[in-house]
Amino acid sequence: MRGAETKGFLEVDRIEKNYGAMKAVDGVSFSLAKGEFLTLLGPSGCGKTTSLRAIAGFETISGGKISIDGQPVSDPANKVHLPPEHRQFGMVFQSYAVWPHMSVAENVAYGLHNLKLSRAERDQRIRRVLAKVGLEAQLDRPATMLSGGQQQRVALARAIVYEPKVLLFDEPLSNLDAKLREAMRLELRRLQAELGITSLYVTHDQEEAMVVSDRVIVMQGGHIQQIGSPSDIYDRPANRFVADFIGSSNLLEAKVLRRQGNAVFVETAVLPGAEIACATVGAVEPGSNVTLSFRPEHATLSVEPASRDQNVLSGHVSGRINMGSHLDYRVAIGRAEVRVSAPRSVEIPLSQNVVVVLDRDRSLALAS
Numbered sequence: 060m061r062g063a064e065t066k067g068f069l070e071v072d073r074i075e076k077n078y079g080a081m082k083a084v085d086g087v088s089f090s091l092a093k094g095e096f097l098t099l100l101g102p103s104g105c106g107k108t109t110s111l112r113a114i115a116g117f118e119t120i121s122g123g124k125i126s127i128d129g130q131p132v133s134d135p136a137n138k139v140h141l142p143p144e145h146r147q148f149g150m151v152f153q154s155y156a157v158w159p160h161m162s163v164a165e166n167v168a169y170g171l172h173n174l175k176l177s178r179a180e181r182d183q184r185i186r187r188v189l190a191k192v193g194l195e196a197q198l199d200r201p202a203t204m205l206s207g208g209q210q211q212r213v214a215l216a217r218a219i220v221y222e223p224k225v226l227l228f229d230e231p232l233s234n235l236d237a238k239l240r241e242a243m244r245l246e247l248r249r250l251q252a253e254l255g256i257t258s259l260y261v262t263h264d265q266e267e268a269m270v271v272s273d274r275v276i277v278m279q280g281g282h283i284q285q286i287g288s289p290s291d292i293y294d295r296p297a298n299r300f301v302a303d304f305i306g307s308s309n310l311l312e313a314k315v316l317r318r319q320g321n322a323v324f325v326e327t328a329v330l331p332g333a334e335i336a337c338a339t340v341g342a343v344e345p346g347s348n349v350t351l352s353f354r355p356e357h358a359t360l361s362v363e364p365a366s367r368d369q370n371v372l373s374g375h376v377s378g379r380i381n382m383g384s385h386l387d388y389r390v391a392i393g394r395a396e397v398r399v400s401a402p403r404s405v406e407i408p409l410s411q412n413v414v415v416v417l418d419r420d421r422s423l424a425l426a427s
């Protein structure tokens with residue numbers, strides 16, 4: 060089903076939410092296709108929860124419009140605000156909100172309290188959904204006897220039993236320990252794909268966003284910085300903020316010397332005279348200031364003097380950390396320091412002069 064729908068099922072059009080003079084959400088637009096898993100990702104305070112709550116109907120928006128399946132649900136210009144209980148959205152929060160005095164089945168049954176179903180139909184739906192999340196055997200257990208991961212699955216079952224149009228998640232895994240969180244990411248993804256649930260997910264954890272999402276929206280200060288697939292955002296960050304926020308990137312101030320086809324030649328401020336070839340995501344003009352961005356794994360170290368056609372920055376080793384799976388080298392280049400990943404077998408002593416060889420297709424000139 061994924062990708063079949065071209066028109067957005069959920070349409071968010073230039074929404075704004077002001078708290079006094081504070082613009083918590085400032086012109087956010089996106090559309091979510093049926094069956095898609097879309098994630099709002101960004102640092103604390105960037106407006107993720109506010110956007111999600113506005114979509115759920117818990118917040119009135121100051122401007123813009125939200126529509127579901129072609130019907131406006133929030134449209135302040137036309138005095139439209141459908142209350143949350145009429146939007147048919149399911150929600151899963153960070154705090155599981157699982158009731159301790161109820162059994163697993165009773166907790167899930169709560170998700171159906173607004174629907175008029177026969178007892179048999181209700182029980183059947185509950186069993187079916189608990190089987191999906193792997194909790195059928197725990198049906199009659201008090202919810203307090205469940206682990207954190209199991210409680211989170213009850214919360215998920217309660218949200219999906221009602222067959223919502225869209226499932227909204229706000230940091231649902233952040234209370235779980237690291238190992239369980241990793242396992243639950245994969246499980247969430249599997250369930251979502253299996254059930255074809257249209258999902259809007261909020262997290263500040265970029266790794267989580269990469270694992271679960273079809274597409275990711277990177278937000279900062281109430282604005283969208285980039286929308287794309289996880290690999291788009293990782294490989295082709297739109298700007299310095301995204302390059303820095305997603306994974307690790309080396310960021311050096313630079314100036315564009317010239318363009319040649321798809322390649323851009325830049326000179327960094329820390330090493331004038333050294334010409335670096337790189338790619339670009341947006342339009343950058345000769346003479347303009349840019350940020351040269353490359354990831355530690357997209358460069359290699361060499362102790363041999365560079366040949367003329369190599370794409371290098373020269374410096375000396377200023378640090379080395381053993382990360383277990385690889386070595387994390389620090390190389391001083393003028394007054395800057397960059398990180399370069401190397402296999403454990405690469406042993407270069409501190410202070411040794413080296414060249415950092417940049418992959419010209421994976422180093423980017425980003426508009427600053």
Ligand SMILES: Nc1ncnc2c1ncn2[C@@H]1O[C@H](COP(=O)(O)OP(=O)(O)OP(=O)(O)O)[C@@H](O)[C@H]1O
Nearest residue numbers: 078081083101102103104105106107108109110263
């Ligand atoms: N009810 C409120 N009154 C005033 N300001 C608010 C209110 N709710 C949120 N804000 C502010 O709006 C901004 C966005 O908050 P929001 O909760 O959406 O951030 P977030 O991206 O979800 O962050 P986190 O990752 O910490 O959960 C923040 O600066 C926050 O302080």
Ligand SMILES: [Mg+2]
Nearest residue numbers: 107108109229
């Ligand atoms: Mg939040």
